[in-house]
Amino acid sequence: MPKDLSLLMTEQQNINTLHIDEMDTIDILNTINHEDQNVALAVKNELAAISRAVDAIYQKVACGGRLIYIGAGTSGRLGVLDASECPPTYGVSSTLVQGIIAGGPNALQNAIEGAEDSQELAKEDLEKIGLTEHDVVCGLAASGRTPYVIGGLEYANLIGATTLSICCVNNGVISDYAQYPIEVKVGPEVITGSTRMKAGTAQKMVLNMLSTSVMIKLGKVYGNLMIDVQPTNEKLKDRAIGIVENCTELSSIEAKKLLETTRYDVKCAILIEKTGLDFESCRDLLLKYQNNVAKVIRQYKK
Incomplete structure (x- = not known):
C-alpha cells in the first residue's frame, strides 16, 4: 500500500x-463539465467487469442472499444512498440491499475521525448484520486502499461471501481482496484529491448499474417501467396508475379502480387485465415464473 x-x-x-482559481465562472463550469464527460467513458471501459459483478450478485440474491455495500466517507455515503433507494423504487425489503458506512449513521453528515482506518470495525459492522456466505459484499473506496473496506472484504472472504470492489485507481489494493474487482480510472480530480467529484460520479454510475441490472433480472421491471413501485404517497400512486394505463388499454380512471382491487399491486393489476385471471392466480403465476411479468403474459394471454 503506497504511503505517499x-x-x-x-x-x-x-x-x-x-x-481554475483564476477562471471566470463560466470557464470554471466548462472545465468541470469537460472533465465530467470523461467519467462515462471510464465507466464504459469497465463494462465487462461490471457485467461479471452483476451476474454474481444476481446469483446470490435470487437464492435469498443480500447485497451489502461497505465504504467510508463519500464512497460509503454513495453506497447508503443506492441501498436506500431500492425499496421505494423496486418494492424490495429494506434488508435486501444495505449500505454500511464507517462510523455508522452519524458519518452520513459528519466526518468520523479514524473510522476508515480500522479493519476490525468493518468486521464488527458486518457481524452485526449477520453476514453469511449467501450474501455479497461490495467494497467502495475511490483510493482503492481504505483499511475499513479492506477489513470488510477480508472478513467477507473468510466466511465465504461473494466479494466485489469499486475503486478509481489502477491496481487498487481492494481489488486484491475482491473476487470481482471494478476499477474505473477517471484520472486526476478537478480539485486535487476531491474524490467526491469525478470518482464519486463514477461510483454512483456503477452502483446505479449494479442495482438496476439486478432488479431487472429479478423481474422488477416490465419493458422499462418500475412495476414494483411502492405507492407510499400520492405521487407514487399516480405513477402506479400511469404504469397500468401505459401497459394496458385502460383509462386512468379504470386503471385506478383496478389498482384499488389489488391494493395497488401493479404487477397483478397488469396481469389481471392482460390474462383475464383473478388476483390469486396472478400471484401464483408470478411465484412460478420468478416474478417476471413478461414470462407470465407469454404463457397466459386472454
Whole structure:
C-alpha cells in the first residue's frame, strides 16, 4: 500500500485545472463539465467487469442472499444512498440491499475521525448484520486502499461471501481482496484529491448499474417501467396508475379502480387485465415464473 498519497491517480494534479482559481465562472463550469464527460467513458471501459459483478450478485440474491455495500466517507455515503433507494423504487425489503458506512449513521453528515482506518470495525459492522456466505459484499473506496473496506472484504472472504470492489485507481489494493474487482480510472480530480467529484460520479454510475441490472433480472421491471413501485404517497400512486394505463388499454380512471382491487399491486393489476385471471392466480403465476411479468403474459394471454 503506497504511503505517499501523491502516487495515487486520484491524488495527482490535473493539468487541465492548474489555473481554475483564476477562471471566470463560466470557464470554471466548462472545465468541470469537460472533465465530467470523461467519467462515462471510464465507466464504459469497465463494462465487462461490471457485467461479471452483476451476474454474481444476481446469483446470490435470487437464492435469498443480500447485497451489502461497505465504504467510508463519500464512497460509503454513495453506497447508503443506492441501498436506500431500492425499496421505494423496486418494492424490495429494506434488508435486501444495505449500505454500511464507517462510523455508522452519524458519518452520513459528519466526518468520523479514524473510522476508515480500522479493519476490525468493518468486521464488527458486518457481524452485526449477520453476514453469511449467501450474501455479497461490495467494497467502495475511490483510493482503492481504505483499511475499513479492506477489513470488510477480508472478513467477507473468510466466511465465504461473494466479494466485489469499486475503486478509481489502477491496481487498487481492494481489488486484491475482491473476487470481482471494478476499477474505473477517471484520472486526476478537478480539485486535487476531491474524490467526491469525478470518482464519486463514477461510483454512483456503477452502483446505479449494479442495482438496476439486478432488479431487472429479478423481474422488477416490465419493458422499462418500475412495476414494483411502492405507492407510499400520492405521487407514487399516480405513477402506479400511469404504469397500468401505459401497459394496458385502460383509462386512468379504470386503471385506478383496478389498482384499488389489488391494493395497488401493479404487477397483478397488469396481469389481471392482460390474462383475464383473478388476483390469486396472478400471484401464483408470478411465484412460478420468478416474478417476471413478461414470462407470465407469454404463457397466459386472454
